[in-house]
Amino acid sequence: MLQQALYLLEHTYGYSAFRGQQQHIIESALAGEDVLVLMPTGGGKSLCYQIPALIRPGLGIIVSPLIALMQDQVSTLTQLGIKAAFLNSTLSADERRTVAYDLRQGNIDLLYIAPERLLQPGTLQWLQQFQISLIAIDEAHCVSQWGHDFRADYLQLNQLREAFPGVPRIALTATATPRTQEEIVQRLELNAPKQFVSSFDRPNIRYSVQAKQDGRKQLIKFLATQRGNSGIIYCLSRKKVEATSEWLQSRGLNALPYHAGLPTELRAHHLTRFLREEEIIMVATIAFGMGIDKPDVRFVAHLDLPKSMEAYYQETGRAGRDGEPAEAWMVYGLNDVMHLSQMVDRSEAHEIFKRNEKAKLEALLGWCEETSCRRRSLLAYFGEQHETDCGNCDTCLTPPKTWDATEPARKLLSCIYRTGQRFGAGHVIDVLRGKMNERMKDLGHNHLSVFNIGAQLSEQKWRSIVRQLLVKGFIHSDADQYGAISLMERSRPLLRGEIQLFLREDIDSKPENMRKTKTSRYNEVSDNDRELWQALRACRKTLADEFGIAPYMVFHDATLMEMMEYRPETADQLLGISGVGESKLEKFGDAFLEVLREHAE
Known part of the structure; x- marks a missing residue:
């Protein structure tokens, strides 16, 4: 089965080798095992379920809460010559009937479906008539009630274990703490899943x-x-x-x-x-x-x-x-x-x-x-x-500077206390800076000992101190009291002068060396190659418009860069470029070869 996977990778997707843990994940899924995959965005998660779903006999089901992603994936797969479709709320009744007909005729290999539609009793029973190769649950962190993107429909996806016994399930996400990982396994009732956790680092x-x-x-x-x-x-x-x-x-x-x-x-x-x-x-x-x-x-x-x-x-x-x-x-x-x-x-x-x-x-x-x-x-x-x-x-x-904010922080805490812990940051800062207005007079705060004791610092500086003390837990903002700031227990030793406090110095503007960022290599095309580069991009845009798809669905920039570097002259040579599979070669190859011939040195 691995040879089949490698063949698909090269001839359909146009890549010569798997990246990172892709091969091991695919092998586990092909062996019928449940799998949990944590891989950062852009790491190639989709290949991890698409390839085993295509190799194993039957229909691959991909559960996704994201309509835009379903449509994008199906468009991309269609350009690769893969038979894929989606079922979600954007389809008309006629379009849904067409998908159902194509499924019965065996004209669909991968079906993308929203969790709320999949879990409808009629949908589950209907899909049970088909042989299912694999079930992929994308954005699996949505099952976590403690996560950042909880979806109630995901809690019911454990039904898939009983509805499709023996069918491997692969849960995938780019974002999950160790606690969320455990919750995914438990709530989806994955069966002793192999777990593959790639680095979360996106060094670029x-x-x-x-x-x-x-x-x-x-x-x-x-x-x-x-x-x-x-x-x-x-x-x-x-x-x-x-x-x-x-x-x-x-x-x-x-x-x-x-x-x-x-x-x-x-x-x-x-x-x-x-x-x-x-x-x-x-x-x-x-x-x-x-x-x-x-x-x-x-x-x-x-x-x-x-x-x-x-x-x-x-x-x-x-x-x-x-x-x-x-x-x-x-x-x-x-x-x-x-x-x-x-x-x-x-x-x-x-x-x-x-x-x-x-x-x-x-x-x-x-x-x-x-x-x-x-x-x-x-x-x-x-x-x-x-x-x-x-x-x-x-x-x-640009390592940030810190400064000794002990005394200003103590003044701020004293001001909060002496104004009754009933006012927001704006008023407290006005007291510290000695700002006289009608409200100040009405409250009598201009007679407090803390009035005008912080005039040497700007309003912006004081707001920075308030922000950092909030973050560090010295003070609290009360929503029920319109943002009134009050003291926390942690402020006591600071008020008493028992601890020293260093805060981050806010930078007024971006340091000069921060402007010297790495740039995309596509912005560094040599003058000799610039005309060809623009011609390849123009060709891609024309083809994208003709097929009604996004330019990157024709070829990524990296593929165009390889074409510019190696200047393939034949279809076989073009097939050797990363990202060029047989379906795309047939659809787009002649047009790009023509551009390359026109710009041959």
């Missing part, structure tokens, strides 16, 4: 976090380093998504909004443009991104804090799927910290769940204030220990 992604001072100004400076690149900008609210995209458009950038409140047709149009056009920036809520298989997203930017480390890792994982250098950039500030904390406090969830969510948020906030290697800390959160610094994150490239 550079992680950078800045304190938010003027988010838009900081964003436009960052985007100046990304000219000509496609990327995603995440915002927490729909309103901010629309305002940010409009503002970027006014600055001459191809920015499109995407959130669940937009009309379905408009969302689909924007997604199509993002997938098929170059230099598009998608400004989105987290409703966008999961399941997007676009390989050349060069940056992911966060204008607001995500809710957890898992969410951050998943969202930044959209960048650099092709293995080329990419950026994960984020700004966050005091308002983000307080807003997310209040969201957790105000939720109607069970107290245990709220405590878990608060712990996840605190872990993310602590990571944002990290002063050592950011990548090592991120990987440690997922249980992966690295002994050396990465050299490719902001804290490695």
Whole structure:
């Protein structure tokens, strides 16, 4: 069976060898074993279930909660000559009947299906009439009630064990802590699964976090380093998504909004443009991104804090799927910290769940204030220990400065106490800086001993201190009291002068050496090759438009680079290029060979 797998890999997918643990995962699935796979985005998870499902007799079922990914995968598989289809809410009644007919005729090898549709009694009974080769459960972390992306439908997927006895099940995810891994195995009732945990490290992604001072100004400076690149900008609210995209458009950038409140047709149009056009920036809520298989997203930017480390890792994982250098950039500030904390406090969830969510948020906030290697800390959160610094994150490239904030912090804590622990950060800072207004007079806070004792520090500096004390657990923001700040038990020794406190020095702007980032090799094409490079890309775009697919579904940039480097002259030589399989050779080969002949030296 391994020979069959290697044959499929080379002749259908166009690759000469498996990567990482792919071969061992495929061998386990071919042997009929249940498997748990943890592999980072872009690591090649789909091959791990597609190949064994195609080799084993019967129909392969792939469970996915992501409509966009289903459609993308089926389009990609169709270009490879693989018979695939999907069943989800986007299909009309006639389209569903067509899929059912094709299944009965044996014209489908891989069926993508949403969990809520699969679990309908009629659907399960209907699928039991077919021989099933393998069941893949993608985004398996959705089964975890303690995870960042829980889906209630996933809790019922343990029914698959009884509905399809003896059929191997393979659960796959890019994001799971050790606790979540255990929960996946238990809730899906996997049978003594082989577990394959690849490194969570995405070394091609550079992680950078800045304190938010003027988010838009900081964003436009960052985007100046990304000219000509496609990327995603995440915002927490729909309103901010629309305002940010409009503002970027006014600055001459191809920015499109995407959130669940937009009309379905408009969302689909924007997604199509993002997938098929170059230099598009998608400004989105987290409703966008999961399941997007676009390989050349060069940056992911966060204008607001995500809710957890898992969410951050998943969202930044959209960048650099092709293995080329990419950026994960984020700004966050005091308002983000307080807003997310209040969201957790105000939720109607069970107290245990709220405590878990608060712990996840605190872990993310602590990571944002990290002063050592950011990548090592991120990987440690997922249980992966690295002994050396990465050299490719902001804290490695520009080690942050710290300062002795003991006395300013004590002044802040005293001010919170003397104003009754009933006011938000803005008013407390006004007292410290001696800002006189009507409210100050009405409250009589201008007569307090702490009034004007912090005038030497700017408002921005004080907000930085408040933010870091919140993160470190010295103070608390109460959602029920409109963000009123109160003291925590941990503040006592600091107030008494028993401990010394060093805080991170916020950087006003991006250091000069941080601008000297690695660039994609596609931006370093020599002058001699540039005309051919543009011609190959133009050929790909023409074919993509003709077939109604995204350009990367024709060939990835890496494949075009190999064509430019080796200049194949025949179909057999072109077949030797990575990413060129027999189906794509038949569909697209002549057009690319013609371009190569026209530019022969």
